[in-house]
Amino acid sequence: MIPTTSAMPIGAIIVSARPADDYLAHFALTEADLLRGPVLDCPGGASDFAVRVRALGGRAVSVDPAYAAHPEHFAERLRADFERVRAWTATRFDRFPPGPDGRWHRLPSWEHAAETFMADYRRDRDEATGHYVSALLPTLPFADHTFALATSGFLLFTYPDHFDQAFHLEALRELLRVADEVRVHPLNDSARNPYPHIAPLLEALRADGVHVDTLAVESPTDRSDTHTLRLRRPAIPAG
Numbered sequence: 001m002i003p004t005t006s007a008m009p010i011g012a013i014i015v016s017a018r019p020a021d022d023y024l025a026h027f028a029l030t031e032a033d034l035l036r037g038p039v040l041d042c043p044g045g046a047s048d049f050a051v052r053v054r055a056l057g058g059r060a061v062s063v064d065p066a067y068a069a070h071p072e073h074f075a076e077r078l079r080a081d082f083e084r085v086r087a088w089t090a091t092r093f094d095r096f097p098p099g100p101d102g103r104w105h106r107l108p109s110w111e112h113a114a115e116t117f118m119a120d121y122r123r124d125r126d127e128a129t130g131h132y133v134s135a136l137l138p139t140l141p142f143a144d145h146t147f148a149l150a151t152s153g154f155l156l157f158t159y160p161d162h163f164d165q166a167f168h169l170e171a172l173r174e175l176l177r178v179a180d181e182v183r184v185h186p187l188n189d190s191a192r193n194p195y196p197h198i199a200p201l202l203e204a205l206r207a208d209g210v211h212v213d214t215l216a217v218e219s220p221t222d223r224s225d226t227h228t229l230r231l232r233r234p235a236i237p238a239g
């Protein structure tokens, strides 16, 4: 069967800029969760989530291969990717309703998040804050147990045509190596197809001793994204 437009996934991986408030909602996080210890956001894209964590008094590092780019080149790519998001959502107004300007009604909040991100990203280049690290899953340049929490949104499960099952398992194990708890959202691709290999993947993680559960969430971006995976590493026995 030939898929209809609305059943087609978005294609090449985009750099998106989900606002911090959306992160709190779709990862089911409270502000207290963000202050338990250092937070890793991977992939960070152009989200202002890590800026929010730091504004609250927490510590956060964002990882994304796109951070290899100079801010001006990053901004250029972001403009092109936002145009793709605008065009893609415009053919799916049943899922992404338009606002007063005729574009998807959430785009202005993404643009605002991207502006906050870009200001912080430029500052990082000037002051070497270390807040933005260019790296690629499944290999992260951090020691074991560096972070209390890792958030991973809209890469794993979202692009099953780009990454195979082995990659997914390696990436989740790597996130669990560096963080005590990992939250991944959503569990479906951009065309709402549930990730087909979730059962064997979770089985393998359970066999590693990982505590696995799924949280029902409401996503401000897309009502179809209804679940978040929560993975917790087993506690290390004392002594």
Ligand SMILES: C[S@@+](CC[C@H](N)C(=O)[O-])C[C@H]1O[C@@H](n2cnc3c(N)ncnc32)[C@H](O)[C@@H]1O
Binding pocket: 013, 014, 015, 016, 017, 018, 042, 043, 044, 045, 046, 047, 063, 064, 065, 066, 135, 136, 137, 138, 152, 153, 154, 155
């Ligand atoms: C759709 S964005 C998600 C960004 C952010 N989490 C959000 O929700 O707005 C996907 C990001 O994954 C990054 N990416 C692509 N391949 C990656 C990899 N192997 N490891 C980590 N990030 C990757 C891309 O550069 C892009 O910024």
